[in-house]
Amino acid sequence: MSSVDLIKYIQISDFSSTPKYLQLADAVIDAIKNKLIGVGDMLPSINELSMHLDISRDTVEKGYKLLKNQDIIASTPGKGYFIAKADIRSRQKIALFLNKLSAHKKIVYDAFAKELGDDASLDMFVYNSDISYLRSLLLNLTKQYDRYVVFPHFKEGRDQAPDVLALIPEEKLMLLGRMVDGMEGDFPAVYENYEKDIYQALEKALDPLSKYRMLKLVFPDNSDYPKAIIKGFYKFCQQYAFDHSLVGNLSKENIKKGECYINLAEDDLVILVDKIISKGLEIGTDIGIISYNETPLKKFILNGITTISTDFELMGKYAAQIIKENSNNHVEVPFYLNLRPSI
Numbered sequence: 001m002s003s004v005d006l007i008k009y010i011q012i013s014d015f016s017s018t019p020k021y022l023q024l025a026d027a028v029i030d031a032i033k034n035k036l037i038g039v040g041d042m043l044p045s046i047n048e049l050s051m052h053l054d055i056s057r058d059t060v061e062k063g064y065k066l067l068k069n070q071d072i073i074a075s076t077p078g079k080g081y082f083i084a085k086a087d088i089r090s091r092q093k094i095a096l097f098l099n100k101l102s103a104h105k106k107i108v109y110d111a112f113a114k115e116l117g118d119d120a121s122l123d124m125f126v127y128n129s130d131i132s133y134l135r136s137l138l139l140n141l142t143k144q145y146d147r148y149v150v151f152p153h154f155k156e157g158r159d160q161a162p163d164v165l166a167l168i169p170e171e172k173l174m175l176l177g178r179m180v181d182g183m184e185g186d187f188p189a190v191y192e193n194y195e196k197d198i199y200q201a202l203e204k205a206l207d208p209l210s211k212y213r214m215l216k217l218v219f220p221d222n223s224d225y226p227k228a229i230i231k232g233f234y235k236f237c238q239q240y241a242f243d244h245s246l247v248g249n250l251s252k253e254n255i256k257k258g259e260c261y262i263n264l265a266e267d268d269l270v271i272l273v274d275k276i277i278s279k280g281l282e283i284g285t286d287i288g289i290i291s292y293n294e295t296p297l298k299k300f301i302l303n304g305i306t307t308i309s310t311d312f313e314l315m316g317k318y319a320a321q322i323i324k325e326n327s328n329n330h331v332e333v334p335f336y337l338n339l340r341p342s343i
Helices: 003-009 020-033 046-053 057-069 103-119 131-139 158-165 194-204 228-239 266-278 312-325
Strands: 073-076 080-083 092-098 120-126 147-150 173-177 189-191 214-218 243-247 259-263 287-292 306-310 330-332 335-338
Touching: 003 020, 003 046, 020 057, 020 120, 046 057, 057 073, 092 103, 103 120, 103 312, 131 158, 147 312, 173 312, 189 312, 194 228, 194 306, 194 335, 214 228, 228 243, 259 266, 266 287, 306 312
Parallel strands: 092 120, 092 147, 147 173, 173 189, 189 330, 214 243, 214 259, 259 287, 287 306
Antiparallel strands: 073 080, 306 335
């Protein structure tokens, strides 16, 4: 392959979370791995790559420096850079598909990327809980990946999930966050047990909850939250004889003294607090609040909001470890109650 052909082979994406210098280095390694170039072959000059790929000279220099430090390429003054060895191990290429951007997904992503370190390059895609969009993304990817890591949360078309995820080779698939009904195969997963988790968390909060006459789960209409949360909530309320109901649209809800709200969506938390304050009710005495998913601010808002939450950092870390170990383990992530004055 000539240096001109190699330039055409290298693809640099502005939308990838992998730095451009690493994308460049990975492309050269892939070309070697696929025997498109070999020991002694010359590489394009820094100026050529900078001009044709529309990236800075500094980016190219950084990519070449990384390859040189790994003894993959070498240079000769006056001639340029060339391939120094062909016996190399390329970094794993991973595609991460998030159903949405949120503070919790960022925690997972950061822990995942940190644990992987330099062993992998990571591209992130967001499909907005739209199964048709996820299908389109999978069918139109411009490159192949070693792993496809998916958060399978969908607002509609959940029954289509097995067919859409079947577009990914079984040996390359990993599920994060939840399992998918009807999915068969030997693939790894790091997941929450939603029904069990909410039941056991509420059970741990039984004493402070006993002062409320009614428990209400705010489960937004047309949301992508797993219905198993509702099942676990109903099971708890029936087991411990709590009056209970489901709230689909919080903006229409009439807040009353003696009720405790278990809130899933962050936007709904703002609406709930505003309604409570406008009625002059005291949180933790007149009205209870339990918020789904821990964030640092919830320790301090309103003297502390009680949360029930999975360990998102551990989720990302576990997923990366499974990939590094090349295992097919199914790992259930721990779930915690953080008891604070809001109940």
